[in-house]
Amino acid sequence: MARIQLEQLRHSYLARPAADADWALKKVNMQWDDGGAYALLGPSGCGKTTLLSIVSGLIRPSAGRVLFGDVDITDRPPDQRNIAQVFQFPVVYDTMSVFDNLAFPLRNRGVAETQVEPRVREIAALLDLEPMLAQRAAGLTADGKQKISLGRGLVRADVNVIMLDEPLTVIDPHLKWRLRSKLKELHQRIGMTMVYVTHDQNEAMTFADQVVVMHEGMVVQTGTPVELFERPRHTFVGHFIGSPGMNVLPCDVEGGVARFAGNPVPTANAADGAKRGARTELGVRPEFVRFADSGIPVRVTQVSDAGRNRIVETRHGDTVIRALLDEHAPVPADIAHVGFDPQFTRLYVDGWLAGEGDAA
Amino acid sequence: MSAKPVNHRAWWLVLPVVILVAFNAVIPLMTVVNYSVQETFGNNKFFFEGLTWFNQVVHSSRFHDSLLRQLMFTAIILAIEVPLGVAIALAMPRKGVWLSVCLVLMSMPLLIPWNVVGAMWNIFALPDIGLLGWSLNRLGIDYNYTQEPFAAWATLIAMDVWHWTSLVALLAYAGISAIPDAYYQAAKIDGASAWSVFRYVQLPKMKHVLTIAVLLRFMDSFNIYTEPVVLTGGGPGNATTLLSIDLVKIALGQFDLGPAAAMSLIYFLIILLLSWVFYRVMTRGEEE
Numbered sequence: 001m002a003r004i005q006l007e008q009l010r011h012s013y014l015a016r017p018a019a020d021a022d023w024a025l026k027k028v029n030m031q032w033d034d035g036g037a038y039a040l041l042g043p044s045g046c047g048k049t050t051l052l053s054i055v056s057g058l059i060r061p062s063a064g065r066v067l068f069g070d071v072d073i074t075d076r077p078p079d080q081r082n083i084a085q086v087f088q089f090p091v092v093y094d095t096m097s098v099f100d101n102l103a104f105p106l107r108n109r110g111v112a113e114t115q116v117e118p119r120v121r122e123i124a125a126l127l128d129l130e131p132m133l134a135q136r137a138a139g140l141t142a143d144g145k146q147k148i149s150l151g152r153g154l155v156r157a158d159v160n161v162i163m164l165d166e167p168l169t170v171i172d173p174h175l176k177w178r179l180r181s182k183l184k185e186l187h188q189r190i191g192m193t194m195v196y197v198t199h200d201q202n203e204a205m206t207f208a209d210q211v212v213v214m215h216e217g218m219v220v221q222t223g224t225p226v227e228l229f230e231r232p233r234h235t236f237v238g239h240f241i242g243s244p245g246m247n248v249l250p251c252d253v254e255g256g257v258a259r260f261a262g263n264p265v266p267t268a269n270a271a272d273g274a275k276r277g278a279r280t281e282l283g284v285r286p287e288f289v290r291f292a293d294s295g296i297p298v299r300v301t302q303v304s305d306a307g308r309n310r311i312v313e314t315r316h317g318d319t320v321i322r323a324l325l326d327e328h329a330p331v332p333a334d335i336a337h338v339g340f341d342p343q344f345t346r347l348y349v350d351g352w353l354a355g356e357g358d359a360a
Numbered sequence: 361m362s363a364k365p366v367n368h369r370a371w372w373l374v375l376p377v378v379i380l381v382a383f384n385a386v387i388p389l390m391t392v393v394n395y396s397v398q399e400t401f402g403n404n405k406f407f408f409e410g411l412t413w414f415n416q417v418v419h420s421s422r423f424h425d426s427l428l429r430q431l432m433f434t435a436i437i438l439a440i441e442v443p444l445g446v447a448i449a450l451a452m453p454r455k456g457v458w459l460s461v462c463l464v465l466m467s468m469p470l471l472i473p474w475n476v477v478g479a480m481w482n483i484f485a486l487p488d489i490g491l492l493g494w495s496l497n498r499l500g501i502d503y504n505y506t507q508e509p510f511a512a513w514a515t516l517i518a519m520d521v522w523h524w525t526s527l528v529a530l531l532a533y534a535g536i537s538a539i540p541d542a543y544y545q546a547a548k549i550d551g552a553s554a555w556s557v558f559r560y561v562q563l564p565k566m567k568h569v570l571t572i573a574v575l576l577r578f579m580d581s582f583n584i585y586t587e588p589v590v591l592t593g594g595g596p597g598n599a600t601t602l603l604s605i606d607l608v609k610i611a612l613g614q615f616d617l618g619p620a621a622a623m624s625l626i627y628f629l630i631i632l633l634l635s636w637v638f639y640r641v642m643t644r645g646e647e648e
Contacts, residue, residue, distance in 0.1 A: 058545050079551040087542040093560045104560075108551035152550055 002069030002160055004032040004055065004193065009064035011050055017062070024050045025061070026217040032161070032195065037187050039208035040197045043240070047217040048197045052163050055195070057081050068160050084153020086164045090145030094138040098129055101137045102151045109156075123154045126186060143175045150183075154190070161193040168203065183207060201241050213237050229285070230344065233353045238283045244311055244322050247289065249282045251347070258282055258347050261316055263296050266342040269355050281348045286311065288341035289323035291332055295339040296321075303331055314338060395621035413622035423623065425598065426606040427630075433602055434581045437520045441577060444521070445528025446566070449536055450558070452529070466526035474523075478590025481519040485591075505592065509599035512592050516600055519587060524577060531573040535566035571642040578638055582631050603627055 011025040020026070025047045032038055040048040053059040055066060057078035066074045073081055084105075093101050102120045111119075124130045127147045132140065137148055146167055153162045164183070168176050184207055187194050196207050204211050205225040212222045213236070220234040221227075232238035238246030251260045258265050260282055267282065298314035298321060305311075305327070312323045312331055321338060325331065347354040396413055398406040417423050448466075453459045469477070487493035487504045496503040505511040539561065547557045585604040588594065594601035594609070601609075607627065611620030 056545075056549065058548070078545070078548045083549065085546065085549050087546060089540065089542060091542050091546040093564070095560060095564045104552070105550040108553070108556065149546070152546075 002071075003034050004161060005065075005067040006030040006051075006055070007065045007067065009051070009054060009061050009066070011047075011054060011059065011061045011063075023217050025054070028064070028219055030212065030219060030222070032193055034193055035191045036193055037184075037207060037209045038193075038195045039204035039211045040195060040214060041199070041201060041204040041211050041240075042214035043199055046214040048214050049165060050217075051214070052085075052165055052195065052197050055161070056083050056085050056163055082156070082158045082160045084150075084156065084159050084162045086146065086149045086153065086162070086167045088166045088169045090142055090149050090170065092137040092140070092145045092148050094136070096137055097133065098124070098135055098137050098140070098148060099133040101148050102129075102133075102155055105152050105156050119155055119157075123151050126154065126189070127151050127182075142170045142172070143179055146171065146179065147182075150186075154186075154192075159192060161195060164194065164196045166198055167196075168198075168200075180206060201243075205241075213240065215240075231346075231353075232283065235281060235283055235348050235351050238285070242285055242287075243306075244286055244324070246283050246285045247321050248348070249284070249319055249321065251280050251282045253280050253347070260296060261319075265296075265340060265345060267345050267347045268343055269346050269353060278349045279351070280354075281351075282340075282345060283348050284340045284345040286322040286324035288344040289321060290339050290341070291323070291325075292337050292339040295337040298336055298338050300332060300334055300336060392621045392624050395617045396625055397618075399618050409618060413618045414626070416619055417623045417626055422606070423626075426601055426603045429601065430582060430603040433516070433584075434578060436517055437524070437581050438574065438577060440517070440521050441525045441528050442570070442574060445525050445573065446532045446570070448525065448529040449532035450562070452533055454537070463530070466529060469523050469526055472523075474586040475590050477519065477523050478587040481515065481522075481587075482591050485515045507596050509596060512596060512600050516588055516591060519591060520581065520584070523587070524580070528570075528573045528577065531569045532566055535569035536562055539565045567642070571639065574642065575635055575638055579631060579635060582634070 006028055009025055009028040010023060012023045014022050017023055028047075028051060040051060042048050050059065054061045057073070057076060057080075061074065064074075065072050068081070093104060096104065099120055102123060103116045106116045106119065107113075120133075121130070124133055127150065129144070129147055129151060132144065137145065140148070150162070150164075150167070153159055167183075168179060171179055180203060183194075183196075187207075194207075196204065198204050209224065210222060211225060211228055213220050213228065213234075215234070215236045221232065221237045223231075223233075228237055228241050232241070232246060235246070235248045239248060249260050251258045251265065253259070258267050258280070265282055296316055298316045300312060300314050301320075302313040303310055304313075306324075308327050310325045310327055310329070310331065312325055314321050314323065314336070323338065397409055397411070399409045399412075400406050452462050472480075484490045485493045485505050487497055487506075493503055493505070503511050505515040543561050543565075544557065547561055552560070583604060584602060585608070588600055588602060589605055589608075592600045594605045604627075607620060607623055610616050610623065
């Protein structure tokens with residue numbers, strides 16, 4: 001087990017990448033501490049699977065290094081990296097029994113049969129697979145097969161990291177939460193580093209201590225679920241995480257004050273320093289939008305129920321501003337004013353949080 | 361019991377198929393069944409003979425010899441074509457121009473009419489003027505397939521392997537290319553050797569197409585007629601007289617319709633039985 005470091009990783013599937021869009025991965029630096037639970041979160045095509053394949057050794061990066069501890073393993077094949085991976089679609093060896101499936105990685109590495117048996121039983125017990133050990137793996141349900149895939153990683157004592165590539169895709173909805181909490185429980189019990197790739201924010205938030213949000217081949221933010229929610233570093237994070245996503249409102253900056261449609265809006269971060277000609281926007285989550293007696297004039301256009309909350313859609317001109325209210329809170333009819341909580345209202349310049357920039 | 365509305369008029373919809381199958385299979389087969397229990401001396405006069413012909417065929421050493429030759433032929437070509445086809449499929453490129461080249465080259469033998477295949481090999485293997493036969497003799501190997509049974513068999517088998525291995529290879533290739541990448545990646549991560557990947561990933565995933573390949577090759581080789589007739593005509597002597605050739609000799613050469621009909625039915629039942637055995641063996645353990 002070791003800390004994993006990714007240094008200046010870049011990757012392109014093209015032979016001669018030229019344009020910015022040719023890169024599937026653009027300069028990624030990251031560090032995964034031993035024993036941590038991480039999630040790679042982002043929409044399809046953001047580069048998260050590419051990143052995962054680079055760590056597992058299935059893809060060699062165009063540039064940059066992968067370090068396990070102090071050892072550079074960029075050029076090592078997957079079987080010499082001591083990693084385990086669970087794929088989107090369950091991979092089991094159909095003709096083998098569940099026991100033989102779990103024993104396979106050990107037997108391939110020449111582990112003595114006397115040690116294989118207890119280890120397989122131990123892992124099977126962890127995964128609740130014990131009653132099925134003698135069955136053929138092909139006969140199991142999708143979640144059972146996915147547990148076997150995971151188990152083949154867990155049996156090996158030397159594994160540095162277990163990577164899970166959207167492992168719940170083919171699992172029935174009612175079993176998803178069970179397998180998800182099983183994963184979380186396993187992580188706490190065995191303390192192996194786990195990296196979970198998903199496009200589902202709920203899966204990422206419930207599983208991981210640290211969530212890495214990716215967008216167009218870049219890591220836009222790494223943080224705890226609370227940080228991602230309260231302090232998005234990029235408008236993409238604000239929009240992608242949260243339901244509904246963050247309001248992103250075009251604004252002007254004059255004399256250090258952000259103005260939305262002529263109204264000054266106090267922000268938590270410094271409003272100066274925005275370059276001339278840069279795109280400036282205000283980001284405020286619907287949770288921090290309140291109706292007030294004065295402020296930004298809006299028209300209420302839609303109210304929808306979301307369990308214990310109500311999502312109120314309002315418009316100022318063509319700009320939509322959503323507010324999330326308690327289900328019993330009064331909703332003004334038609335014309336109203338809204339105000340934003342200044343502590344959670346931030347200015348973004350060219351998509352990035354003002355004052356922080358594109359430093360990732 | 362709930363009163364489900366029953367409407368037997370739907371049977372009329374099946375009628376066209378029933379008529380088609382009746383004319384191309386059932387009626388001809390019944391004609392054969394009819395011949396197999398009767399004797400005729402011409403003039404369209406028939407006498408009922410019961411199971412005489414069946415008895416005669418089952419106890420005829422001529423039938424035993426043909427059947428043995430047939431079983432041997434099928435066993436040899438299956439033993440060569442299936443492993444060879446799988447090996448070729450594994451060695452084929454996965455994409456690119458060379459894949460297309462391979463596919464086109466391999467489809468060619470399958471597109472040639474069977475009697476042409478026979479004629480090609482007949483000339484190709486002639487000891488005096490054929491490229492193969494002439495070359496072998498020049499190399500000091502005494503080879504004449506028109507006179508030596510062993511040479512005749514070797515040529516017959518070489519011809520069948522040339523003609524049909526591509527079918528097995530193409531089917532196996534289809535099976536291999538349907539395996540998702542994740543299986544190979546998982547096997548790599550699990551530290552599997554190339555042999556393990558073949559044994560536990562590729563072979564199980566090829567099982568269904570291989571079942572089809574083996575069944576097709578079994579049935580076709582057991583029925584084979586055109587190619588050996590054109591190549592050797594069953595000779596030298598009776599050395600390459602397979603079941604179908606023998607059957608045609610009896611039916612159309614000697615015009616013994618009764619024994620030929622009885623032999624056809626036995627032949628048919630053997631193919632049916634062996635196909636069933638193959639199928640059961642290859643798909644066992646799947647119902648679990």
